[in-house]
Amino acid sequence: MKCLVYILSGLLTGIAAVIMLSRQNSGQPKLADGFELSVITAVVLGGVSIFGGQGRLMGVFLGVLIMGVLSNGLIILDVTEYYQQIIRGLVLLGAVAFDNLSTNTGK
Numbered sequence: 001m002k003c004l005v006y007i008l009s010g011l012l013t014g015i016a017a018v019i020m021l022s023r024q025n026s027g028q029p030k031l032a033d034g035f036e037l038s039v040i041t042a043v044v045l046g047g048v049s050i051f052g053g054q055g056r057l058m059g060v061f062l063g064v065l066i067m068g069v070l071s072n073g074l075i076i077l078d079v080t081e082y083y084q085q086i087i088r089g090l091v092l093l094g095a096v097a098f099d100n101l102s103t104n105t106g107k
Contacts, residue, residue, distance in 0.1 A: 037085065041092040042067040049099050067091075 021027050040050075046063030048055030070091065074084045 034085075037088050037092065038067055038071070041088055041095065044092060044095040044099065049103065050096055051099075051103070 020031055024031060042063040043055070043060055044050055044063070045066050046055060046061070047059035067088075070087070071084070074087065079087070
């Protein structure tokens with residue numbers, strides 16, 4: 001199963017790299033710097049616990065949609081990149097706090 005996960009991860013990373021390459025018309029090694037915060041926030045918003053456990057693909061898909069709408073809205077509102085990062089970080093903190101509270105109330 002681990003081998004299959006690594007193979008699938010490499011395949012999807014390659015596909016994402018080709019898509020980014022085609023959008024930018026050049027290959028730049030630092031093109032996706034800063035996407036980590038958005039990805040982690042989308043996954044946590046989708047219901048995957050940051051402390052381990054299981055998640056659902058549909059939840060992650062909804063988290064990605066929420067982050068996409070948030071990102072697009074901040075760009076439309078002409079918010080600077082510095083404040084966009086702060087807002088994404090606050091959303092991540094809120095999602096982790098909610099996950100932590102919901103996990104601890106069940107115990």
